[in-house]
Structures are given as C-alpha cells and as structure tokens.
Amino acid sequence: MIIDTHLHLIDRSALRYPWLAGVPALNRDFSYEEYATEAKRAGVERVLHMEVDVDPADIEAETARVEGLSRQAGSMLSGTIASCRPEDADFAVYLERQRTNPFVKGFRRVLHVVPDDLSEGALFRDNIKRLGGTGLTFDLVVLPHQIPKAIALAELAPDVQFVLDHCGVPDIKGGAEHPWREHMSEIARRPNVMAKISGVVAYADAANWTVDTLRPYVEHTINSFGWDRVVWGSDWPVCTLGGGLSTWVAATHALLSGCSVSERDRLLSGNARKLWRLK
Template sequence: MIFDTHLHLVDRKRLSYPWLEGAPHLNRDWTYDEYAKSAACMGITDALHMEVDVAEVDIDAETAFVADLMQKPGSLIRGAISAARPESDAFVPWLERVDRSVVKGVRRVLHVVPDDVSQTPLFRKNIGRLGRAGLPFDIVMLARQLPLARALVDACPETVFVLDHCGVPDIEGGAFDPWAAEITELARRPHVNIKLSGITAYTGGAWTFGTMRPWVAHVISTFGPARIVWGSDSPVCTLHSNLPEWVAASHALLAELSAEERDAVFQGNARRIWQI
C-alpha cells in the first residue's frame, strides 16, 4: 500500500489560485476523479491533500473542498495539510476554530515570501502552538533557504516537522554538496522528517535512476527509513515526469531497503506522523 502525503487538486471554479497564471503547464483543473483512477492502478490507497497556495481568502474554502472530497464513496482522501498564515495575528483564532476532523497538518509556502517571514518571533510562536495542538508543519523552502529551516525547527522543538521535496535540491545544477550538508544537519533534529516527493521537477527534464540515486541515497543515509514519507506532488510531478513514472522510480530508489522499511516509507510513517 502507498499513502500519498502530497496530493494537489485544483478546482478553478471553486477556488482562486493566483500563481497558476505563471505556470501554464499546470493551469487547468486537476480533479480527484482523474487522480483516483490513476492511483488505483499503482497501489495508492490513501492520500492527504496538500494546500495549493490558494488566495488567502480561500483558505477556509479549500478546507471545505477537501471535506467534501472525503465524503465521496470510497474516497482516498484522509484529510488536508492546510494553508495558514503563522505570521499573522489571525492565526490563533484560525487554529482554535479549524475542523480537526479534516485538517491533519499545516503548511505555509515559504519560498514565495521574504526570507525573514519564518524567522519572526510571532511566526515561531505560532509554529510552536502547532506542536501543542498535535499538528505537524510541512516546510517548503528552496535549498538555499535550508539554514532558515534549521533555525525554525530549533526554535520549535515541540513541533513535528516534515521537509517537503527532500529540501528542493538543485539536481539540474548538480549542487549536491551544500544541499547534502544541510540535510545532514537537519537530520540530527529528531523532530524533523523528510518527504520523498516530486523531485523529478528539479532535474531540468533529463533524468534517470542514476541521476536521482545519489540524492535519495543521502536522504536515506541521514534520516533513515523511520523518518521518510512518500508523496507524489501530483500534478507538479508532471513538469518532468508523470505519476506512474514517479511511483516506479520511487520503488526502484527504495529497493535496497527491507520490506518493513519500504512499508514504513510508503505508508507506516505517514500514519504515525499525521495520526491517521
């Protein structure tokens, strides 16, 4: 079984996605039914919907959208990793009223805002509140920002973190050493996990198993199978691959693990981290 911890769905009639205008390849509806049909062929049995950086006024509406999907007969959707604004005074009221039967975690896209946003006392205080509420925080930052991620997780030791997309490595540029050093440092923090998700998007398009193997091997050697979760990053993975290719590549990249370790990466760790 595979638990997809990073599924994006897009419904432009219901929600507003300002960033899609600058991403023509992705600028269409990406429906649950389309995903579910493909997922069923690959052993994906469960999924968390990852927020899609909707307009701020639509954050609650996106949660309602996910709640509706969860009610579909035979739905794969187990909850939402919701957008939020931890840099805002409105965060605490949001956290107090959010539907915890739907919202299983939180993410704030941090590579589209100034670097200092995640370093402010208010942001860190609110991320600390997530830990006390039992909600993990997904970090999405560029590789150059990983020292900021390290500062954030050190400031919030009671919060569980998940580093998306293996820390967004510059695979196309071959910038392995600085990325690897930061991954090693982050792995020393036991409350940090890492997500093997959609890294084909950072290859520039020409990738093979051999291209990906050193990067994934470093993630495995530093974090270990007990702190890695799997995600499709669908449909962003379609920039330089597709969902079946990424699933197949993931099986190959994890082939040297034991059956128990692969099961932990593909579904067991996700159930533990997000309490599902």
Template structure:
C-alpha cells in the same frame, strides 16, 4: 504494497482561486480527485493526504473543508499564515476539523525574513497544543533557516518537503548534502521523498535522483521519511506513474519493512492517520 500519498494537490478552478497558477501554464487547469485516483490506484496508491495549493487567502478554509469530503482523501494539510496576528484564531478553527492533520506556509518563494520573526516562531509553537504538524517547504539554500525555525519549536513535528528542494540541474549535491545532514539531527524534523523530479530537468533518470533520495533516507533514517507524489507538479517533468516506478527502482533492494515505513507506515504515524 499499498502507498499513502502525503502530498497530493487538487485544483478546482470553478470553486477556488489560485493566483500563482497564472505563472504555471502547463498545469493551469482542473486537476480532480477522480482523475488522479484513476491513475494512482493501479499503482498501489490507495489513499492520499491533500496538500494545500496556495489558494487565495479568502479560500483557505473553504479549500480544506471541500477536499475532506472527497473519496480516498484521508486528511488535509491546510494553508496557514503564521506571520499574521490572526493565526491563533485560524488554528483554533482548523483544529476543530477532524481531518486536518497539519498546516503549511510555503516558504521557498518567500523572503527569508518571513519565517525568522519572533511572531512566526511563536505561532508555529502553538501547533503543538493542537497536535498539528508543520510542513516545511524551503529551498536548498534556505535549509539553515528552516533548521533555525525547527529549533525554535522543538515540540512541533516538522516534515521537510521535497527533499529540501535540491538544485539538481544547477549546483547539485553540495552544500545541500551537508545542510540535509544537519537538519536531520533535529529529532522533531522528518523528511518527505517528493517533488525532486520537478527540479531535475525533463531528461532526468533514476540515477539522476538516486543520490538525493538515498542521502535523505540515510540522514533521517527509515523511521522519519514519508513519500509524496507532488501531483500535478510532478507532470512538469514526467508523470505520476514514472515517479512511482522510479521510487520502486531506488528502494528495490531495501527490506519489505523499510519499504512499508516509507510508503505508508511512517505517514500514518506522523500525520496521525487512523
């Protein structure tokens, strides 16, 4: 079955600046489209949406323009700064690029207050008029404020990244489990089965991550979940191949229709991939 990867990071240090990568030496190097698809295509991954890589602000739009020229990249989720007074102008420019499907502002490493201002919420609401989604990247303890933001913008489609970033090696399922159940009650929020192995330790197994993946799917339902690799971050505790194999093991007994929704169908609808 074909897979549409909704969360691929590509790194081109010869073109763009990535300030945060200096603190992540294990992946602080070039990660190209060609190298990714050499491993991905044999696994059934035919295409991908590029997820912004938190480049320096001066490179945000150039990153988006470049990745949209690459083979098998069927869309991009661009970086944005909803806390900025210039946000409206940025979104106007991004909306003219046919391949831009949505935007993201990384919040899991930002102060909680950043996403709670009136300006931030007002700017997020602007996305609806342009048909753009917002990828919501918050930690497990920030899920309540993520829910508050989604409630303030009911006309905007949200995609919760990385299963809500559970603390798998720390406090575990609770209170993450209850937070997921609550945010899933919002009809404008979807969830991305991605990133979880990065928070599960180097010795994770399928049974380590199964309860988290299954709870997200149970909470959101088969029509509101998508799949992402989070490559190359996934290589910190494994590999793309291992993550794909683990995904198949978890959904092995699900129907073919359910598998198709998770692996490509929902993503094509939610991100408007034609």
C-alpha cells in the same frame, strides 16, 4: 500499500490560485477523479491533500472543498495539510477553529516564495510554537539555501513535528549537491524533523533523467533521516513536470529495490500512518 502524503487538487472555478499564472504547464484544473484513476493503478490506497497556496481569502474554503470530496463513496482522501499564515495576528483564532476538525492533520506556509525573513518574525515564530502539543504537523517547503531558516524553526519549537518537503528541493537538473547535501545532514540532526520523499522528478531534466539521476538525492535524504523519519508523496500534479505520477511511483520502486520489506513499508505507508494517526 502506498499512502500519498502530498496531493494537490486544482479547481479554478471554485478557488483562486494567484501563482498559477506564472506556471503555464499547471494552469488548468487537476481533479480528484483524474488523480484517483492513475493513483489506484499505481498502487496508492490512501492520500493526504496538500494545500495549494490559494488566495488567503480561500484558505478555509479549500479545506472544506477537499473534505467534501473525502465523503464521496470510495474516496482515498484521508485528511489535509491546510494552508496557514503564521505571520498574521488572527492565526491563533484560525488554529483553534482547525483543531476542532479531525480532517485537518497539519499545516503548511509556502516559504520559498516569500522574503527569507518572514519566518524570522516574532509573531510568525510565536504562532509556530502554538502548534506544540496539538498533534498537528507543519510542512516546510524551502529551497536549499533556505534550509538553515527551517533549522531555526525546528530549534525554536522542539515540541512541533516538522516535515521537510521534496527532499529539500534540490537542484537535480543542475546537478547541484552543495550546500544542499550539508544542509540536509544538519537539519536531519533535529529529531523533530521528518523528510518527505516527494516529487523530485519535477526538479530533474524532464527529457533526460533516469533513476540514477535521482538516486544521490533520495539516498542522501534517507541516509540522513533514517527509515523511521521519512514519508512518501507524489506532489501531483507538480510531478507531471518531470514525467507524472506513474513514472515517479516506478522510479521510487526502483530506488527501493535493495531495501528490506520493513524499510519499504515504513517509507511508503507505515510512518505516515503513525505520524498523522491514519487508521
């Protein structure tokens, strides 16, 4: 069984995505139906939606839309990681509204597209601390040079469970392992951080990557965090930039070919089920 912890859905008729104008390859609709057809063939059985950095005014509408899709017969959608703005004064009120909705499993604020000092603000940090004891996770999406900023948040809020997306977004196309490698080893020392093995094909050379191209990055992430602190995600449709969902699933199985059944099961489904209390 595969639980995909990182699905993006894009519906430009219903929501606004300011960033899409700068990424022509993704500037179209990506529907649940399109994803589900391929995902079921690839062995995915359940999925968490990941916020898509919609216009701030559309944040709660995005959650409502995805929750509506989850109610359709046969839907694989089991929850959402919702967008948030911890830098805003009304975050506490927003958090209380979301806590009443069991479909919301956690939050994410995209940090690699904002100034580095955003996460260092007193209000941002106080609001991240509010997640402690709620059972709601916080996904971290940062570039390699920003991982120390993520470490600072993890240390500031030891009662919050963080999830580092996309193996720390390494520059696989450029073959760069430093300082990414050292930063990954360091952040993994924080017990309240898990890593997401998700969509790294998007960071490789789309025309030339092989499983061995990805291996140093995926294996270092798993070795750093251990098999109990990793989850899997597709990052669809971003993964289409490097070959697509089925290609990424196939590469994942190849990367796990020497692992035990227990290790494989923990990465592909068991850890996600436990972390987000998926039945």
